[in-house]
Structures are given as structure tokens and as C-alpha cells.
Amino acid sequence: MYQLYGKIGESMGILTFTGQVLKNLVSKPVTTSYPEKPAVYPERSRGHIEIDIDECISCGLCTRGCPPRCLKVNKVEGTWTINRFDCIACGYCVQRCPKKCLHIVPGYQKPGPAKQETVYKKSPEVMAAEAAKRAEIAKKAAAAKKAREEALAKKKAEAAKKAAEEKQEIQ
Numbered sequence: 001m002y003q004l005y006g007k008i009g010e011s012m013g014i015l016t017f018t019g020q021v022l023k024n025l026v027s028k029p030v031t032t033s034y035p036e037k038p039a040v041y042p043e044r045s046r047g048h049i050e051i052d053i054d055e056c057i058s059c060g061l062c063t064r065g066c067p068p069r070c071l072k073v074n075k076v077e078g079t080w081t082i083n084r085f086d087c088i089a090c091g092y093c094v095q096r097c098p099k100k101c102l103h104i105v106p107g108y109q110k111p112g113p114a115k116q117e118t119v120y121k122k123s124p125e126v127m128a129a130e131a132a133k134r135a136e137i138a139k140k141a142a143a144a145k146k147a148r149e150e151a152l153a154k155k156k157a158e159a160a161k162k163a164a165e166e167k168q169e170i171q
Contacts, residue, residue, distance in 0.1 A: 046089040055101035062093035078122035
């Protein structure tokens with residue numbers, strides 16, 4: 001009896017797929033020819049993070065907004081590093097960037113043989129301009145500090161002179 005049901009079950013299985021097989025023979029393929037035709041990614045799909053490094057001010061807000069902590073910023077060396085293996089492409093770093101130099105680009109990174117970090121380095125011209133700007137700011141801050149100290153010394157001298165004059169009047 002079991003053998004009879006087994007044979008009926010097999011023939012029923014073949015019959016259930018026959019319609020699908022005939023449909024696939026006459027319809028167009030569902031897949032696209034990827035290498036010849038570029039892939040079209042759906043709207044709002046997560047891709048990967050890219051940066052316009054010369055626009056970056058190295059503030060570090062992107063690193064503070066990154067949940068997996070896959071970003072590193074070195075202001076002195078002018079580098080921005082991302083560990084793509086750890087990145088979840090959530091976009092928090094893009095939202096937090098004040099200069100809007102981070103972007104989510106549709107598509108995926110090319111796969112590699114090992115886990116590695118991608119390091120972006122600012123151009124020497126941009127680094128020189130930033131160093132000059134920092135030196136100018138430091139120079140202005142030093143001049144302002146000196147002016148405050150001179151004003152304070154002048155006030156102290158005037159106060160001492162006034163105290164001496166009042167002491168003279170009392171005697």
C-alpha cells in the first residue's frame with residue numbers, strides 16, 4: 001500500500017512542476033546581463049560611504065555619530081580612515097557632517113581578499129592652506145591675549161594711582 005502512494009506522489013510532483021517548466025520555456029529570462037548592462041540600484045538602497053577629503057575640516061563629528069566606530073579622523077596628518085568591513089552604511093556620519101563632504105553612493109565596494117581599512121589623505125596644498133590658517137588664528141589669539149594683558153595692567157596701574165591719591169587726601 002505504501003509503495004502505491006509513493007508512486008502516485010512522485011507522478012503528482014512531476015505534474016505540479018510541468019506548468020512552471022513550460023512557462024519558463026516561453027518567457028524572457030528574469031535575470032539581467034550584468035556585465036554588459038550596469039546594475040540599477042533601487043531608490044534608498046544603501047551603498048557605501050565616500051568622502052570629498054579636501055572639503056573635510058577633520059572635526060570628528062562623523063566618528064562620534066558612527067555606531068560601529070569604523071571611522072577614524074587624524075587632524076594633524078589630514079587623514080580620514082574607514083573600515084569598510086565594519087561599516088553598516090547607516091548614514092549617521094553623513095547626517096552629522098557639517099561640511100556635507102560625506103556621501104552615500106549607490107552600489108557596493110569591490111570585494112577583496114582581506115579585511116582592510118581605506119585611508120583618504122588630504123592634498124599637500126590643502127594641508128598647507130590649513131596650516132597657514134591655523135597659524136594666522138594663533139597669531140590673532142596671541143595678539144588679543146597681549147592686548148587683554150596690557151589693558152588689565154593699565155587698569156591695575158590706574159587703580160593703584162587712584163588708591164595712592166585717596167591715601168594722600170586722607171593724610
